[in-house]
Amino acid sequence: MPGSTEVADVTDPERPARRTGGRSARVQDQVEGAALAVLLDAGYSGLTIRAVAQAAGVAETTVYRRWPTVGDLAAAALLRLAARGNPIPDTGSLVEDLRLLLTQVTELLARPEVLRVVRSAVVAEGDAARHARNAFFQQRFAASSVIVERAIARGELPPDTDGLRLIESLVGPAYMRALFGYREIDDDFVESSIASVLATVR
Amino acid sequence: MPGSTEVADVTDPERPARRTGGRSARVQDQVEGAALAVLLDAGYSGLTIRAVAQAAGVAETTVYRRWPTVGDLAAAALLRLAARGNPIPDTGSLVEDLRLLLTQVTELLARPEVLRVVRSAVVAEGDAARHARNAFFQQRFAASSVIVERAIARGELPPDTDGLRLIESLVGPAYMRALFGYREIDDDFVESSIASVLATVR
Missing domain, CATH: 1.10.10.60 (Homeodomain-like)
Structure with a gap:
């Protein structure tokens, strides 16, 4: 039965x-x-x-x-961090969704305690910790890629747009600057990042 | 005098x-x-x-x-790593220069001992270590940006192209994937990265 x-x-x-x-x-x-x-x-x-x-x-x-x-605990904590207070934007407009998402990311990375967790995730060794790190980012990227899927459904993006590729191009420079400190995340950063990413898909 | x-x-x-x-x-x-x-x-x-x-x-x-x-030693070592065996490409063609540069970066990040150094740089604490990390990436980005300056001089790019912005868009996803493991760097990666970046400036 x-x-x-x-x-x-x-x-x-x-x-x-x-x-x-x-x-x-x-x-x-x-x-x-x-x-x-x-x-x-x-x-x-x-x-x-x-x-x-x-x-x-x-x-x-x-x-x-x-x-x-500890890796299992870290996995659970990172996944909770990914979900908590950071709903994936759903405004009905691709540009607006990307703006809200990148603003979320830059505001999170500007908080020293969050940046400390991200830095910790980068160096955590062992299978469980590696699993936690990969799961955290896979979950974040999969959730964010929904923005791209919705935009495809609305006809705002070509059907073959690679959602993860678009999202990593959007948030990659923010993570790079936060982690490596070679240039500040300035006022213009969010808008110029969105313009760059949209140029690649239109 | x-x-x-x-x-x-x-x-x-x-x-x-x-x-x-x-x-x-x-x-x-x-x-x-x-x-x-x-x-x-x-x-x-x-x-x-x-x-x-x-x-x-x-x-x-x-x-x-x-x-x-130790931070002073790390700074010297990272700067030497940046220079050693990784000359900035100068082929006379923007696409070819970007292809060689990104191939260099992905090959370096595929070496476990190099990735270990990059991970270490991410978490190194204290002023000297922070200085080393920032100096390493500033030096790498400044050197790589010469590719963009040469392309501007040849008329391949608009004069106002931001070299660091272009280079971080090119190498950012490679670092993200190597550090966070949410997706493999596959065979198609270098070519699709170049296509994405060139779309933003043409």
Whole structure:
């Protein structure tokens, strides 16, 4: 019978997380929020399971069970950072969406604690951390590429426009300047970046 | 008398470095080469004055006198990396110059030891290290911008083209992909990057 496996799982005594329902979701929310807070406050080098457990007000074993490595915690924190307070713009206009998106990115990169997290993500070693970094940026780019898909649907862009390519061209120089400091992100930056990127697709 | 200060300095007994001439240049060459070798081999965390002195075959005091901090050594090493074996292309054609430059960059970023140095540069803290990082990228961008200046002189680009802007649009996605791993640098990457960038200026 279709779906019977899932039904059986919900009542399976071997899966306590599913049975505790609301509490499990609450714990996940607390721990991921704490991981992000620790990362913003202390950087990657300060991100430990102990620190996250303390900040979340849960036992260390609770954290270990679900996020067995620091890389797993970093992944959860980065993905939460990607989502939090940064909805992908949907104004109905490509130019306006790109303007809002790049303004979001430059404002985030101008915050020292966010830049510290991005710098930490760049050097984090090990499989879990690498996975977290790649997942964070893949998620960010995939979400942002929706702007391009909507513009294609409205006829504002050619159907074969590569969304990720367009978004990385838009935000790449902002990340480069923030990370490498060879030139300031000045007042004109957002507008001239948008003009550059739109020239490549029209 | 114009120039008299410089003449006096050369014979000033308080400035032995100027008097020893050839030996001083040799020591500088050895120490900077050793600093780069240590950085490529062990990353920023392995870059110490002791390790560099040993690799260069000179006394630690010799290193301290001229490069008082690890940041000074990192600066010298990064600038040497920027110059070494990576001459700025000068083929007489903008497209060909950009193709060679971006191929250089992607080949460098594909080498794990070079990527380790770039990652280290991103997180290096403190004034000297920050200075080294900024100087490295400013030097790289200034040198690469000569490609744009030559193209303007040949009439291939409008006179008001911003050289640094064009170069960062060209190499930015390569750095982003190498640092953040959200998409591979594939075979088509160099050509599609050049096409994108040229669309913005023509």
